[in-house]
Amino acid sequence: MARRVRPGTAGTALVIAMATLAAACAAPGADNPQPQASSTDTAPMSAPPTCGSDPITMTGYFETGFPLPRELTAEFTKQYPNVTWDIREDQFAVITQNAPRVLADNPPDLMRLPQVSELVKDNLLKNLDGYAQAFGWDKWPASQLEQLRLGPGGRPRGEGSLYALGLNFxxxxxxxxxxxxxxxxxxxxxxxxxxxxxxxxxxxxxxxxxxxxxxxxxxxxxxxxxxxxxxxxxxxxxxxxxxxxxxxxxxxxxxxxxxxxxxxxxxxxxxxxxxxxxxxxxxxxxxxxxxxxxxxxxxxxxxxxxxxxxxxxxxxxxxxxxxxxxxxxxxxAPLTFGIAANAKNADCAAFFLDWVATDQRAREIGVEVGGSRPMGPADAYMPEVASDTVTAGTLAAGxxxxxxxxxxxxxxxxxxxxxxxxxxxxxxxxxxxxxxxxxxxxxxxxxxxxxxxxx
Missing domain, CATH: 3.40.190.10 (Periplasmic binding protein-like II)
Incomplete structure (x- = not known):
């Protein structure tokens, strides 16, 4: 099947021309003070939460063999030096088997998720509606979040509250x-x-x-x-x-x-x-x-x-x-990550997920390493990709x-x-x-x- 060619995709590089996000996440500090919020699942927030300025060790449970999450966490620490990461990795099959026990007994701040309906039914994942309102995720294209929404008790999928976010699509x-x-x-x-x-x-x-x-x-x-x-x-x-x-x-x-x-x-x-x-x-x-x-x-x-x-x-x-x-x-589908219901650093985890979707360098990593279109606002920045790469082909196919x-x-x-x-x-x-x-x-x-x- 010949790939469809759209105006503007030919030439030395495939350029997906979108405006650079005007309000990229800036590091908290004197130049851009942001309050540290203590969030509940769905309660309105006066301001989007951040990771603050005190030292934080974020815990993660990720899928082995896929470099994107580690590349993103490393860049995040470069931009926010007070945040370090303690990451455990397993094969996806092991994560699938372990997810309920890990989320219940040793809840990570951020976790690569398998199927989520049962996890929501068992109250093991944090409801992200409050964060979605605070960060403006609800203003993103609805199709990006549809697969991550679940009704009461985890069913049906495709509607209801938001319980996860993707590092890319x-x-x-x-x-x-x-x-x-x-x-x-x-x-x-x-x-x-x-x-x-x-x-x-x-x-x-x-x-x-x-x-x-x-x-x-x-x-x-x-x-x-x-x-x-x-x-x-x-x-x-x-x-x-x-x-x-x-x-x-x-x-x-x-x-x-x-x-x-x-x-x-x-x-x-x-x-x-x-x-x-x-x-x-x-x-x-x-x-x-x-x-x-x-x-x-x-x-x-x-x-x-x-x-x-x-x-x-x-x-x-x-x-x-x-x-x-x-x-x-x-x-x-989104490369799905969620926050444990009892995560110690849920606000910082949510801030990280928003950063992945809105920070310019994070979006570049998403394309360069992940090979996929990042999630985020419809007009968010997209990096140039050389037209002779397989990444250009996958982005165009998307x-x-x-x-x-x-x-x-x-x-x-x-x-x-x-x-x-x-x-x-x-x-x-x-x-x-x-x-x-x-x-x-x-x-x-x-x-x-x-x-x-x-x-």
Whole structure:
């Protein structure tokens, strides 16, 4: 699929021209005194809280292998030297399992969050409505915050109070190795799913692994190409309804069945590496960087890394539609962080989240390291990005998704355990030939219904 080109994106650099934020966060002090507020969850604040001037040690629980949060915290300490960080890191699968216990027993000030409905139901996350009013987050584009809003008791998602914020707005799609693409005659990204199938077959016949993917452990990565295929075959609305636990929503639909059957066809055709069920995320990344596969389904959070590791040799495109001219859709969601309900330094954590979205240098780090569009006001500063980088491609693709209103939350976020207990084992069984496409969707839907009813 040829990426849409908008006026002003051609040339030596991709420039997303937006006005620099007029009121960037200034360090508290004599030049810009700001009162230290003691906030409650939803009570109005007389002024936005800050981190004050006394020494503070912020505690964080972050996902290992992703440099963006650490880069941001390091820059924050440069600008606010009274704030230091004590950070613990774990794999996302471990965070998913540990989140309720960690938030209850040893609440961090700031935490990378898995699915949030159960955490809200159990009163483990701080309601951020008071901060949203004080900092003006409610004036940001509503779509940025929709996935982070929850109703009473954690349901439904998509409306109600704000319980988290994103360090950026991430998106999944298809990365490809340009040198390997040239070897199989791929000069432009596929415009339809049939064209993608054709390229995959050519790669297989040329002795090139068509898709390098991970599917090992408790959080399998075949959910990425599966959701991309769901985006090819059907609209994003019903999938979001299911993820947001809207009444009557189901994942077992005719279009989603076509998507799983298409994934099953790829598996049987040998388009994934033979040991895909034993490959973890880090191994997938290492193999792709080493040139061991043509395509990789992954998120734009790797754009900055790939621009460094494979400079000039990586392209990115959104999953093409099943039919020519179809609308574009992709998993696009905030890199979600929340504040523990009993966090010691909640005000400073909220100030940090606002700084990430509004400070010029923080937004540059978000693009350079995170490879994604930062959250924040619609007219916030955006840095220039060289047009020949994969980061430029992912940023432009994000604009295309916004234009087509094609953003979906991740299917793994529907309930707290649906990823580890349903999607991952089901997809591993699909690879092993132990479950059919029809059985996968029916099993996941039954698990989902039980988990939702149990809450």
């Amino acid at each position: 991430s998106m999944t799609g298809v990365f490809y190795n340009k040198k390997l693409a040239a070897q199989v005659g791929m000069t432009t990204p596929p415009a339809t799913l049939a064209e993608l199938d054709d390229v995959l077959e050519k790669a297989k016949n040329a002795g090139i692994t068509p898709i390098v993917q991970f599917n090992g452990g408790a959080t399998g990565g075949l959910a990425f190409p599966l959701q991309n295929l769901m985006a090819s075959y059907g609209p994003p609305g019903p999938i979001n309804d299911w993820i947001f636990q809207k009444p009557g929503a189901t994942i077992d639909t005719p279009s989603n069945l076509k998507a799983v059957q298409h994934l099953e066809k790829w598996i049987k055709a040998g388009y994934f590496q033979k040991d895909v069920n034993a490959v973890d995320y880090a191994t997938m990344m290492s193999r792709f960087i080493d040139g061991q596969g043509l395509f990789m389904f992954n998120g734009d959070w790797e754009s900055g890394n790939l621009d460094k590791q494979m400079a000039g040799n990586v392209g990115f495109h959104l999953m093409p539609p099943a039919e020519p001219g179809g609308k574009l859709a992709a998993m696009s 604009a295309d998704i916004a234009e087509d209103n094609g953003a979906m939350d991740f299917i793994a976020n529907a309930t707290g355990s649906i990823y580890a207990k349903s999607w991952t084992p089901g997809l591993q069984k699909l690879v092993a030939g132990q479950q059919t496409a029809e059985e996968l969707l029916k099993t996941v839907q039954a698990d989902y219904a039980g988990q939702v009813e149990g809450n």
